[in-house]
Amino acid sequence: MSAVEAIGAPGPRGLARSLFSWAGANPLLVVGGSMVLVVGVVAVFAPLIAPYPADAGSATHPLEIFKPPSAAHLFGTDQVGRDIFSRVAYGTRVSPLIALAVVAIASVVGVTLGLVAGFAGGIVDEAIMRVTDVFLAVPALLLALAFAAVLPPSTSSTILAITISWWPWYARLARGEAASVSRRRYVENGRVLGLTRRRLLLRHVFPNATTPVLIQASLDFGGVILTAAALSFLGLGAQDPTPEWGLMVNEGRSFFQTYWWVVTFPGLAILFSAAAFNLLGDGLRDRLDPRRAVAR
Amino acid sequence: MTRYLVRRVGLSALVVAGVVLLTFLIARVVPGDPATSWAGPHATPAEIAQARHHLGLDRPFVDQIATYFRGIFVGDWGTSIHTHRPVLSDLASAVPTSLELVIAALLIALAVGVPLGLAAARHRGRPADHAIRGFAVVGVSMPIFWLALILQLVFFNYLHLLPVAGEYGLRFQENPVHAYTHAAVLDAILNGNWAMLWSALTHLVLPACAIAAYPAGVIARMVRASVLDVSGETHIQMLRAFGFGERTIFNRFAMRLAWNPVAQVVALVFAYSLVNTFLVESIFDWSGLGSYASDSIISLDTPAIVGITLFVAIVYVFANLAVDLVQAALDPRIRLR
Numbered sequence: 077m078s079a080v081e082a083i084g085a086p087g088p089r090g091l092a093r094s095l096f097s098w099a100g101a102n103p104l105l106v107v108g109g110s111m112v113l114v115v116g117v118v119a120v121f122a123p124l125i126a127p128y129p130a131d132a133g134s135a136t137h138p139l140e141i142f143k144p145p146s147a148a149h150l151f152g153t154d155q156v157g158r159d160i161f162s163r164v165a166y167g168t169r170v171s172p173l174i175a176l177a178v179v180a181i182a183s184v185v186g187v188t189l190g191l192v193a194g195f196a197g198g199i200v201d202e203a204i205m206r207v208t209d210v211f212l213a214v215p216a217l218l219l220a221l222a223f224a225a226v227l228p229p230s231t232s233s234t235i236l237a238i239t240i241s242w243w244p245w246y247a248r249l250a251r252g253e254a255a256s257v258s259r260r261r262y263v264e265n266g267r268v269l270g271l272t273r274r275r276l277l278l279r280h281v282f283p284n285a286t287t288p289v290l291i292q293a294s295l296d297f298g299g300v301i302l303t304a305a306a307l308s309f310l311g312l313g314a315q316d317p318t319p320e321w322g323l324m325v326n327e328g329r330s331f332f333q334t335y336w337w338v339v340t341f342p343g344l345a346i347l348f349s350a351a352a353f354n355l356l357g358d359g360l361r362d363r364l365d366p367r368r369a370v371a372r
Numbered sequence: 373m374t375r376y377l378v379r380r381v382g383l384s385a386l387v388v389a390g391v392v393l394l395t396f397l398i399a400r401v402v403p404g405d406p407a408t409s410w411a412g413p414h415a416t417p418a419e420i421a422q423a424r425h426h427l428g429l430d431r432p433f434v435d436q437i438a439t440y441f442r443g444i445f446v447g448d449w450g451t452s453i454h455t456h457r458p459v460l461s462d463l464a465s466a467v468p469t470s471l472e473l474v475i476a477a478l479l480i481a482l483a484v485g486v487p488l489g490l491a492a493a494r495h496r497g498r499p500a501d502h503a504i505r506g507f508a509v510v511g512v513s514m515p516i517f518w519l520a521l522i523l524q525l526v527f528f529n530y531l532h533l534l535p536v537a538g539e540y541g542l543r544f545q546e547n548p549v550h551a552y553t554h555a556a557v558l559d560a561i562l563n564g565n566w567a568m569l570w571s572a573l574t575h576l577v578l579p580a581c582a583i584a585a586y587p588a589g590v591i592a593r594m595v596r597a598s599v600l601d602v603s604g605e606t607h608i609q610m611l612r613a614f615g616f617g618e619r620t621i622f623n624r625f626a627m628r629l630a631w632n633p634v635a636q637v638v639a640l641v642f643a644y645s646l647v648n649t650f651l652v653e654s655i656f657d658w659s660g661l662g663s664y665a666s667d668s669i670i671s672l673d674t675p676a677i678v679g680i681t682l683f684v685a686i687v688y689v690f691a692n693l694a695v696d697l698v699q700a701a702l703d704p705r706i707r708l709r
Contacts, residue, residue, distance in 0.1 A: 103502065207390070209387050210391055210394055217648075221647075221650065225670075225677070302515055305515050310666060312669070322515070342518075343518030343521070346515040347510070351513035354512060358509070
């Protein structure tokens, strides 16, 4: 968008045109954003969208089992006769919310530790970052599996297990930003002026770390959705009758060679929502991080 | 250089030790008693006590960890609770199977990802670029356990093209070949059994493709990004000003520099793919690291879980070290300190 367009109040047509050109310049953001919007709308209006809301829970219909996709059951029915479309729709309230919780908690914990490490330096820095290194030395899925295995299988255990293996990424990121900012002249000046460490950290160091953390968080959403689905696929996460997509794929596994729809649609939902957040994350990075936007 | 190496290996060993400690702590809070599951469902209290003593569970925690660390170096990684065999020999027969799978997957990912990344970079901003980036996003967003099931459905149930269970055909199990390595393809070659080699290769295709989805997407993105990064640099622009053809610049100059980040990302996805076998092997009935891991996790077999984590951490840490060393050897601008 040129400066003139930005300043002058655009008429309806001008607004449409500038929106259109903005969309053309950020196709990832637009596509990803709309897909995320779809997930969000379905999550909010699930009771209106799902034709059989009770099927998202423990309802059973013995006469309706394994019905193929039809007008009455868009995605067919599962092994106890529940409408898969309703369950997939309600699933938008499970995996994406798990991802939201994980990213929120992990980024708050990680950023706090990382900022403290980068700002304090010395032995505090060493202690925090060596612990972080240990966590980063193992793929997050493996650690999450190990934690999930010892916790009772449930949605909150999934959140806890993934969060424990995810915070170090934010700690490392925030520490890098804090360490580089802390050496800048203006922070030195603040110190000389007698600002408290608390104020320096919160008002002058932290804001600089927010953009990379936001980008990272949006990129992580897709990964967390996949990890949560993998945990429930292995039976370590949400339990029946929770309409969790990974769990639905797991439950349908024994029947899918005869009834293809029982695994296909829940899996497509995982793919769709993970891709939605990955696209949005990529788009946000292109937009907010000009250093890397050149290449990507 | 030697100093750097010693320091890096030392630091890596510390990190791996930390991982062992962490897994030990996780294993500590396991509900359920390993001694009870070791002794079996009909064990008397005396037998359970004996099992507890045998497994070293009656000793203090610090003592158990010390014993474990000593054991790592002398080849004693503990005894698996559910197989009753040494963890290290379980790993020795499971790991080659999975390594073969992961290497096959990475070869597929490179064969697909590199040309796509290059094509996207060359046609930047045009429809081909958008299509390839879309494909890469699908790859990294793919729930691979689901992809594995869908591949089975299409290529086995519908098209009857490829087998879906085991590492090779059943008829080779009745008449077993000598298992030199426990990697089916390699064993078939070593035995000179070409029928089994064909069988092993056809059994490898689908699980390898399922695991390849994520690395293929990551590699395509990385190749595209690093080629574009490099071609924006001043020395490449100067070559352009000198009148070198785009093709020469691309092949002779830009590609060289673009390989570094790609190599790094391959090392990274190697360890990730090793963990992804946890999700795929049980679907394809493979008896590799992945099945061993999912069995141990479900049966809360702590010595096996600690052993697997230790192994993956070692692979991960040293794959990164190897990439740094190779890069330093190839790129004179990198100095290791």
